[in-house]
Amino acid sequence: MTHLPRTILAIKKLLDGGTELPLATKNYPSRGQTAVQKLYQTKKGKLFLKRSSEQNHIDCRIDPKVGSIAEREYWAYRLARAIGLRVPELALMDHHTTVQVWLDIPDGHLYKMSQGIMEFSAENIFNCAIFDWLTGQVDRHDANYLYDYVHYEVVPIDSAHAFLKYEGDLPDYLHLFEIGDAVELPKKRNTALKKNLSSVTDDQMRELVPLRDEGEARALLARKYDLRSVRSIQDIITLFRRSAR
Amino acid sequence: MNRPTKDELNEFVNALQLSIDTKIVGFKQAPDASVIIKLAEGASKDRNLKKFASMVGGFFQQSDRVLRIPNASTIEWQKLTSFLYVTRLTKSNVKIISGIKSRYDFFVEKDAAVQSSFVIDSIRNAADRVFAIVEERKMTMRTLAEKSGLTQTSLSKFKAGGDIRLSSLIKIANALGVRLKIE
Numbered sequence: 147m148t149h150l151p152r153t154i155l156a157i158k159k160l161l162d163g164g165t166e167l168p169l170a171t172k173n174y175p176s177r178g179q180t181a182v183q184k185l186y187q188t189k190k191g192k193l194f195l196k197r198s199s200e201q202n203h204i205d206c207r208i209d210p211k212v213g214s215i216a217e218r219e220y221w222a223y224r225l226a227r228a229i230g231l232r233v234p235e236l237a238l239m240d241h242h243t244t245v246q247v248w249l250d251i252p253d254g255h256l257y258k259m260s261q262g263i264m265e266f267s268a269e270n271i272f273n274c275a276i277f278d279w280l281t282g283q284v285d286r287h288d289a290n291y292l293y294d295y296v297h298y299e300v301v302p303i304d305s306a307h308a309f310l311k312y313e314g315d316l317p318d319y320l321h322l323f324e325i326g327d328a329v330e331l332p333k334k335r336n337t338a339l340k341k342n343l344s345s346v347t348d349d350q351m352r353e354l355v356p357l358r359d360e361g362e363a364r365a366l367l368a369r370k371y372d373l374r375s376v377r378s379i380q381d382i383i384t385l386f387r388r389s390a391r
Numbered sequence: 392m393n394r395p396t397k398d399e400l401n402e403f404v405n406a407l408q409l410s411i412d413t414k415i416v417g418f419k420q421a422p423d424a425s426v427i428i429k430l431a432e433g434a435s436k437d438r439n440l441k442k443f444a445s446m447v448g449g450f451f452q453q454s455d456r457v458l459r460i461p462n463a464s465t466i467e468w469q470k471l472t473s474f475l476y477v478t479r480l481t482k483s484n485v486k487i488i489s490g491i492k493s494r495y496d497f498f499v500e501k502d503a504a505v506q507s508s509f510v511i512d513s514i515r516n517a518a519d520r521v522f523a524i525v526e527e528r529k530m531t532m533r534t535l536a537e538k539s540g541l542t543q544t545s546l547s548k549f550k551a552g553g554d555i556r557l558s559s560l561i562k563i564a565n566a567l568g569v570r571l572k573i574e
Contacts, residue, residue: 165431169415170408172401187412250410250479260473261493296483329537 148191148247150235157237157245161195164188180215185248192248198306199242206307212359215306216244221355222281222305228354229342231277233302249301254288254319257295264322268330268379270299271323273339275382278317280343280369281308286317309357311365313389324383331380343373394424395468403468404428406475413437420463428458439480446498447471467497474498490524491568515552517560522550524567538566 151157164186171185181199185192198215208215220238223246227233236246257264278286285307292301300319308314324331346354348367357363376382395403400420407428408415414431421427434440434456444451449460460466474495478484489499511517525535536543539562546563549555564571 165414167408167414169404172405185409187414192409250481251484252477256473256476261477261488296487 148193148235150193150237150245150247151190154237154239157193157239160188160190161186161193161245164193167192192250193245194248195239195243195245197243208307208310209359210241212362213309213357214241216240216242218309219244219304219306221357222283222308224354225281225351226277226302226305228346228350229277230339231273231302232299233305246303249292249294251292251294251296251301253303254291254293254300256289257293258288261295263326264293264295264319265298266300266319266323266327267298268323268327268333269335269337270297271319272335272379272382273337274300274302275317275320275379276340276343276373276376277302278314278320279376279382279385280366280373281305281314282310282312282365282369283308283314283317284310284312286315286319288318291317291319309355309362309366311359311361313365313369314386315390316383316386320379320383320386323379331383332378334377335379336377340373340376343370346370394420394464395426395466399468399472400426403472403475406472407443410475410478410480411437411440411443413440421459423461424463426460426463428460430456430458432456434458442480443475470494471498492570514549514554517555518549518552521560521563521567524569528567530567535563535566539563540566 151160165188167185167187171183180196181202182195182197184195186195196216196219200210202215203210206215208218213221216238220236223233223236234246234249236244239245252260254264274291277283283302283305285304286302290302290304292303293299294301348370351367351370352363355363355366357366372385376385400418404415404418413434415428416431417429419427430437430440434451435453440451440458443449444458447460447466448462449458451458474488477495478488485499488495493499511520525532532543532546535541536546539546539559541559541562545555545559549559549563561571
């Protein structure tokens with residue numbers, strides 16, 4: 147499995163010594179609102195570099211001064227790792243650039259369109275849904291999560307469109323799960339991820355996700371409190387639906 | 392089948408590039424209908440490239456670092472592209488694809504690394520194999536019963552080595568997403 151070096155300098159060195167693969171991303175679906183997307187073959191595996199522009203921020207209605215697209219993606223990554231959710235390893239290179247490990251699994255859209263029905267692990271869906279509610283994710287469409295069909299797991303990617311004052315949208319995988327697995331929806335779950343989250347204090351949360359806008363920071367903590375009463379996948383769906391009213 | 396269109400070829404090359412370690416520096420269709428892919432250094436050590444070449448009946452010319460895929464008109468290019476996008480030629484991905492109902496049988500069967508098919512020569516053997524898959528998938532007896540439409544009691548009898556109807560075995564195979572093949 148590919149791992150990123152610990153320092154930015156070492157990552158830069160790895161990229162410099164690697165080979166850019168322009169043909170790999172030429173027809174590949176856009177990975178978020180990103181001006182530059184480059185895939186590199188390095189001696190440690192494939193790494194994906196993304197750099198967002200001023201226009202990207204305007205399109206996403208994100209003020210880079212209070213948290214750029216790249217920073218938000220990095221904060222989401224830190225939070226995911228802290229609570230134990232599987233996401234690709236990612237590093238913040240500068241205010242607008244991230245580098246992440248490229249995983250050799252298709253995204254949800256690709257799998258649905260070229261292979262067929264996705265089977266989900268209810269526990270994984272519960273965990274991903276907690277993460278997406280917590281981060282106020284507004285862009286979890288079917289190309290913004292990978293589908294690991296070996297372990298029946300969703301792997302969230304491109305989580306940058308998050309941590310805004312308003313609440314998120316119902317993620318695509320949750321919509322599919324709701325339609326396909328009614329039996330699992332109301333079942334009570336207490337996953338390790340939920341336990342991990344409940345042990346994160348407000349101060350630790352602010353340290354993990356250092357939002358510079360007080361309103362956004364308060365909204366994050368409010369969403370964290372919402373999750374205290376969540377017991378099932380249905381409960382999370384209800385949170386999303388209530389917020390959309 | 393026809394020769395790949397320009398768009399099909401473009402997309403195929405993108406998918407291939409995602410699946411191998413060596414940089415693709417160019418590609419074209421030759422007048423004899425073969426597809427020629429020019430690669431950067433390191434191609435001779437690229438395992439996935441070798442795997443891919445044998446899968447499509449291609450051959451790698453070390454001298455000019457070229458992968459030649461003959462008889463392009465016999466290949467289903469869109470299907471091949473999807474196969475690459477979905478599996479990236481990794482062993483675990485291809486192994487799972489080989490065990491479920493997919494449309495990539497042709498390519499999976501060409502992958503020597505994947506040998507997930509097995510011969511059933513007794514009811515006991517069938518039960519062992521079936522429930523090994525159930526265990527691998529971390530599926531409960533209740534889930535299997537729900538998905539197959541059989542009762543948990545009949546599944547338990549089968550697991551214990553009891554006889555089973557072919558129609559029931561087909562239901563179980565469908566529930567597990569595996570194929571039964573009679574040769």
